[in-house]
Amino acid sequence: MRSDFVTREVLTGLRRNVTMTVAMVLTTAISLGLVGTGLLAVRTIDATESIYSDRLEVQVALTQDVSAADHDCTQPICTGLKATLENSPLVASVRFESQQQAYERFQELFAGQSIAEIARPQSLPATLRVKLADQNAGAEAVRQAMADQVGVRTVIDQRDVVGKLFDFLAGVRNVTFTLALVQAVAALLLISNTVQVSAYTRRAEVGVMRLVGATRWYTQLPFLIEAVVTGVVGAVLASIGLISAKFLFIDDLLAGIAQNGVIPPIGLLDVVQTSFYLLPIGALIAGITGYVTLRLYVKV
């Protein structure tokens, strides 16, 4: 294989359809940029989830009478419930919080606010605070095990409270992936089209190549490399876009919530790593599209 020959053919091909090449590069870049955004959203969701799964608990609030009568979970109803929970394989640990402890925490949480002054220990329930071993099935299992039990008032899953945040992040992810998919279809069609146009404008060369006995690699490689080069250039542009977007918008956008530890910040390393995945993705998709197009539509 003569690399100078292939290089020359590729450059000629890219130059000859320059408007098409630019369109192909840009579409690929946008589509890969969206894929990258989606990947970053997934990464953030995972990181956020792991932050919360360590902290989130399921609270089993006890009824008024049990709460008032039992200050250290030594009476039968409470110990029974606690034992039931601890025996479940989905539960990691159970901690009892008495009315008094709940009251102290309440004071701490709402310090300086008028609600703190109104609250009395008796108005707060004692709770069994359950840490889950299985984050997915655990909450529902606890809910079912505790429902209708004597001494149980309600079961509160703290996840329901932060659920909205996860819904939002998942929404961002879904929207970007959907857009990425639509863009990807456009990019694929453009790549396929460009390969066909490229093959058509060079049909004389390809005809001569076939005639003098050039192997399929020689005839097809320039077209494939053309497609792959566009994919790679697209990926590089997408990476540059992602990194600029991090500094220009995302940092500002997330500054408030990331500082409070609500969600983890998106680091430069995350963006660079994600960009790194985009390169092979771009090259591979463009290459496969080019190859399939050559096999299906172009006689070379």
Place this chain on the structure above:
Amino acid sequence: MIRLERVTKMYKTSTRPALDRVSVSIDKGEFVFLIGPSGSGKSTFLRLLLREDVPTRGSIFVADLDVAKLPRRRVPRLRQRIGCVFQDFRLLPNKTVGANVAFALEVIGKSGPTIRKVVPEVLQLVGLEGKADRMPHELSGGEQQRVAIARAFVNRPLVLLADEPTGNLDPDISQDIMLLLERINRTGTTVLMATHDHSIVDSMRRRVVELDLGQVVRDESRGVYGVGR
């Protein structure tokens, strides 16, 4: 060098076979005219030799390769042993004469030094020394056909197929092209030329294979085009 054994080619669009049980054997170094009216099967004959198509029945051998059974990936090997010249020259208009000839070697992976050595040699052989840097459109039809012949011959093929190579040329120029093909034939290359040109066939007195409606109707060792055709 070339052997067809009861070769039949049917096309889906036609009820009559394009070639009908054709058996022809051509030895190494022969010069053969393939004649016949339009639609007699000449083009199909050449296409099958190049494995542009496969026969419906029968077998074809070119330079010891079983053409019909050749796996796809080995087709290039067959075509590297066959040079081709056409009525319409098929030069690449954006490449110089030298680059056109060199292209045929580049795409089969020949090295730069080899190419720089053999291209001038073959241009001299076809009488185009000093015109390597011209563009095809700056040349006359006869000169363009010489470039095409140089390109077909530069890899020293065993067989040269010429499909109406003089079809677009004046009689005088045609004569020059025939002299060139004869010279190539004298190097030991088998030449098979499809043509309509009476005067050339009659003056050369070489072997003539005539096709009509897909069948071989004549095969003479020192033939003429034929009376009344």
